[in-house]
Amino acid sequence: MTRPRSGPGGESPSGRDSLHLFVDRVRDYAIYLLDPRGIVTSWNAGALRFKGYTADEIIGQHFSRFYTEEDRATGVPARALAIAERDGVFEAEGWRVRKDGERFWASVVIDPIRDDDGTLVGFAKITRDITERREAQRSLDEARAQLHQAQKMEAVGQLTGGFAHDFNNILQIIGNNIELATRGLASGRADIGRHLAGASDAVRRGTQLTGRLLAFARKQPLEPARVDIRHLVEGMRDLLEQSLGDGIELEVRLPPKLWPTWIDAGQFENALLNLAVNARDAMPDGGRLTISATNQSVDEDDRQPGTRVGDHVCLTVADTGTGMPPEVAARAFEPFFTTKAPGHGTGLGLAQIYGFIGQSGGTVRIESEPGRGTTIVFCLPRHPEG
Ligand SMILES: Nc1ncnc2c1ncn2[C@@H]1O[C@H](COP(=O)(O)OP(=O)(O)O)[C@@H](O)[C@H]1O
Ligand SMILES: [Mg+2]
Missing domain, CATH: 3.30.450.20 (PAS domain)
Incomplete structure (x- = not known):
């Protein structure tokens, strides 16, 4: 040189x-x-x-x-x-x-x-x-893609396994009942009716299970209509109080001038009930559940991640229960994800809500911290003529 x-x-x-x-x-x-x-x-x-x-x-x-x-x-x-x-x-x-x-x-x-x-x-x-920099970036991208793929496969595995397990149980109950009924028929017994009832009951549970999964997949038939949230929530007060049980206070704080929404009322009631049951489970020693709502207008410029442009009525359902650690909150919407003991949770409640709200043109998110309770915020689309 x-x-x-x-x-x-x-x-x-x-x-x-x-x-x-x-x-x-x-x-x-x-x-x-x-x-x-x-x-x-x-x-x-x-x-x-x-x-x-x-x-x-x-x-x-x-x-x-x-x-x-x-x-x-x-x-x-x-x-x-x-x-x-x-x-x-x-x-x-x-x-x-x-x-x-x-x-x-x-x-x-x-x-x-x-x-x-x-x-x-x-x-x-x-x-x-910049070969080294490019290589480093490429390995990073590859590692990310692999991680993403692994997470996706795990979620799909969880879903398939959960569904197969629950559905198998149901098939087994139907099979057993039919077998008992068949034997009863052969031996001329008169009480086969309860076996048939048992089988019918299991069929109903199977339909419910696939219905919830369809909801998560945003493929359930919806019948949206003009719904006044205040009216609907007030109408559910007794049912909600019953589901929450004695030790939990229900507070409903809805402003008088809420926009009408465009939503399937039956599914929405179902969703609220699911949230109340989750809140009850999270407050074994009692507490308070607060339902409140506001009108919210989001335009293109101030859109935050996880929100949609347009007019929405946003509801918050807040409990004073155990709260969720971040790893639970991150997975709570996954079908079959549950932290509850076998037989106590299906892991389908939030999955169903997530799919339903998404299919309805709304959004739902969780704000939660261990020891500080859980707030579920969901925004429902405003009725086009409201
Ligand atoms: N209000 C809540 N407070 C604390 N944890 C909650 C609450 N709601 C849901 N979770 C957590 O999210 C999980 C999934 O909820 P969900 O889909 O309703 O299924 P499940 O209630 O059958 O477990 C629960 O098992 C629980 O760990
Ligand atoms: Mg639940």
């Missing part, structure tokens, strides 16, 4: 000389000049390091030799110069080739150089080898 010399005769270098010195010595960037046709006219230490050519080998050669054969064949180098000349700069990333034939991923900037009259006298080219 030729070492750049300091100013002639050991004098302190002028500004221009020290700039040359600096450019010559930079090793992390290839910095070199081209004439207007693309012939290399200067070369620095970084260029030697990345591209492998010494100044003697490369000065006087056309810069297109740093490009891949494909790029040369399709005229990429000439286009880069033309763009730099036209736009005042050319910036890109792409494969370049070292002297030994190895490829590296380069970040390239080309600036046109003009004299005082504006005539193009050449180009300044700055290239950086």
Whole structure:
């Protein structure tokens, strides 16, 4: 490598000389000049390091030799110069080739150089080898994609396993009852009615199960209508109080001027009831459940993640129970996700609500912290003529 010399005769270098010195010595960037046709006219230490050519080998050669054969064949180098000349700069990333034939991923900037009259006298080219950075980014992207895939498979596994398990139980009950009824018939017994009733009951549970899954998948038939939330919640007060039990106080705070909503009333009642049951389970020692609501207008500019543009009536259902740790809150909407003992939770309550509200054009989210209770916020679309 030729070492750049300091100013002639050991004098302190002028500004221009020290700039040359600096450019010559930079090793992390290839910095070199081209004439207007693309012939290399200067070369620095970084260029030697990345591209492998010494100044003697490369000065006087056309810069297109740093490009891949494909790029040369399709005229990429000439286009880069033309763009730099036209736009005042050319910036890109792409494969370049070292002297030994190895490829590296380069970040390239080309600036046109003009004299005082504006005539193009050449180009300044700055290239950086960012292969490592690109590789690091790629491994990160790959790891993320793998994690995402693994999480997805786990969720699908959970769903399939949960459904298979519950559905199997139901089939078994139906099968047993039919067998008992058949035997009863064969032996001429009169009490086969209760076996048939047992089978019918299991069929009903099976239908309920698939119904909840359809709700989660946003594929249940809905019958939206104009619904006054205040009216609906007031009408459910007794039922909600019954479900909550003695130790839990119900507080309903609904403003008089709520917009009418456009929602399936039956499903919505179901959802509220589910939330009340969840709240009861989270408050074994008693507490309070508060239902409140506001009108909310969201436009494109102030849309937050998880909200939808438009007019909505937003309800909050807040309990003073155990709350959820973040890992539970993150999965609470998943079908069959439950922290309750077998037989106490289906893990389908919130999944059903999530699907139903989404299918209705609304949103639902959880705000919860262990020891600080749980608030479920859901926004329902305003009735188009309300
Ligand atoms: N109000 C609440 N307070 C604390 N945890 C809750 C509440 N609601 C739901 N959860 C958590 O979310 C899980 C899923 O709820 P859900 O889908 O209704 O299924 P399930 O009630 O059958 O367990 C519950 O098992 C519980 O861990
Ligand atoms: Mg539940």
